[in-house]
Amino acid sequence: MRCSVSSAPTVPANRPGLSAGAVEVRLRLPNGYASAVAAVAFAAVLYKVVRSGAVSSALSSIVTSALHAI
Structure with missing residues (x-):
């Protein structure tokens, strides 16, 4: 894995939320x-949604009804 950081950090021009003395590193x-x-990031969000109470119980009932249909 190779990552690089630009050799000379730049001072951001008119960037909201950054102070005048801030240095921007890309x-x-x-x-x-x-x-x-x-x-x-998408997998982490999806995991949180699936592990939520409502979705977890809905998936559980779907699997249970599918197993009873066999």
């Missing part, structure tokens, strides 16, 4: 890493 990731990070 991280450059190899191709495909942004998609991988997005996939992991």
